[in-house]
Amino acid sequence: MKITHVGAVLLQPMPWVLVKVKTDEGLVGIGEAYHGAGVHQIVTDPRLRDRALIGQDPRNVDKLFHDMMSSMSASGFYQGAVMSAISGIEMALWDITGQACGVPIWQLLGGKFRDRIRVYNDCHAGDDETPEAYAEKARAVEARGFDAIKFDIDPRPDRRDRYNRTISNDDVAFFIEVIAALRDSLNPNTDLLIDAHWNYAPVDILKVAYAIEDLNLMWLEDPVPPENIEAMAKVTQATRVPICTGENFYTRHGFRDLIEAQAADIISPDHAKAGGLLEGRKIADLADMYYIPLSPHNICGPIGTVAVCHLCAAVPNFQVLEFHHLDNEVWNTLTVERDLIRNGHIDLPTKPGLGVTLDEETARRAAREDLGFF
Numbered sequence: 001m002k003i004t005h006v007g008a009v010l011l012q013p014m015p016w017v018l019v020k021v022k023t024d025e026g027l028v029g030i031g032e033a034y035h036g037a038g039v040h041q042i043v044t045d046p047r048l049r050d051r052a053l054i055g056q057d058p059r060n061v062d063k064l065f066h067d068m069m070s071s072m073s074a075s076g077f078y079q080g081a082v083m084s085a086i087s088g089i090e091m092a093l094w095d096i097t098g099q100a101c102g103v104p105i106w107q108l109l110g111g112k113f114r115d116r117i118r119v120y121n122d123c124h125a126g127d128d129e130t131p132e133a134y135a136e137k138a139r140a141v142e143a144r145g146f147d148a149i150k151f152d153i154d155p156r157p158d159r160r161d162r163y164n165r166t167i168s169n170d171d172v173a174f175f176i177e178v179i180a181a182l183r184d185s186l187n188p189n190t191d192l193l194i195d196a197h198w199n200y201a202p203v204d205i206l207k208v209a210y211a212i213e214d215l216n217l218m219w220l221e222d223p224v225p226p227e228n229i230e231a232m233a234k235v236t237q238a239t240r241v242p243i244c245t246g247e248n249f250y251t252r253h254g255f256r257d258l259i260e261a262q263a264a265d266i267i268s269p270d271h272a273k274a275g276g277l278l279e280g281r282k283i284a285d286l287a288d289m290y291y292i293p294l295s296p297h298n299i300c301g302p303i304g305t306v307a308v309c310h311l312c313a314a315v316p317n318f319q320v321l322e323f324h325h326l327d328n329e330v331w332n333t334l335t336v337e338r339d340l341i342r343n344g345h346i347d348l349p350t351k352p353g354l355g356v357t358l359d360e361e362t363a364r365r366a367a368r369e370d371l372g373f374f
């Protein structure tokens with residue numbers, strides 16, 4: 001079997017990047033790359049497509065992953081938009097391989113530990129920035145079947161000096177009040193997650209962390225900027241609140257120092273940019289050697305989300321998968337199979353390959369037509 005075509009499409013309003021790989025035997029694979037400037041163009045860049053993919057057997061996924069990186073070796077091959085494009089293509093190669101072998105992708109990744117994948121809903125409180133509004137939103141999402149829910153504690157615009165990373169006393173008090181109201185409003189068995197979006201200095205975010213230690217959060221995410229692992233480790237070691245990070249790291253090499261230093265309690269790679277599914281398996285295994293759970297970051301449409309579900313099923317240390325797009329019309333209609341998330345879980349597909357089918361009509365309607373369609 002040989003690859004004959006690699007194409008991409010950029011959707012809107014969410015700029016999801018879908019990838020299609022076609023073969024001379026009629027099998028077609030689909031994947032999704034983390035969106036970002038130029039990613040859909042990199043997917044079809046001749047250096048990547050022609051040098052590493054066209055004419056090759058798509059079932060040699062790991063070899064092609066390495067070939068894609070070396071073909072882009074002058075272009076920041078191991079991270080950024082290039083690795084996002086490679087990740088989406090890698091998923092499509094697994095889809096083809098699964099179809100060719102007659103098994104789901106999770107089978108090819110080592111088999112499954114679980115039949116359904118727990119997802120958490122990432123929420124935004126809306127315009128009303130009061131603890132009561134946060135609590136009301138949390139209860140509404142919980143009532144729709146989610147038992148893990150995330151909110152952000154971003155700097156409030158009117159109070160922000162975003163350069164020195166400090167938190168005013170007012171905001172420390174506000175964040176503590178919001179988190180306590182959220183915790184109070186939810187069923188005790190519903191998990192609460194808080195994301196600080198890399199905004200704060202260790203000494204400042206620890207003021208918030210110390211005050212919420214008894215509220216039993218599932219995690220506090222990205223308390224400090226991601227580049228300095230020692231600073232992250234300092235926060236992780238200083239508080240009983242579990243610390244989660246990982247969405248800014250690429251490939252197992254990007255995760256090695258973080259995991260080996262145990263600088264976070266939970267890791268959250270985004271597999272649509274961190275290297276795809278097999279690289280995700282390797283990152284998960286490295287984390288598992290330190291008993292660190294894997295909770296992937298995910299803002300993909302349903303294609304990328306389901307692809308990552310295969311990985312989540314195939315590793316022991318999976319914890320929970322992010323979901324961002326409740327009530328998003330395109331998300332809900334982009335696969336022929338509908339209602340993928342039921343009761344806060346995605347049932348693991350059992351059909352060969354990815355196991356869900358792109359709804360071409362929705363894709364065409366959402367596509368940036370001026371940029372082509374696969």
Ligand code: MG
Pocket residue numbers: 195197221222247297
């Ligand atoms: Mg985050």
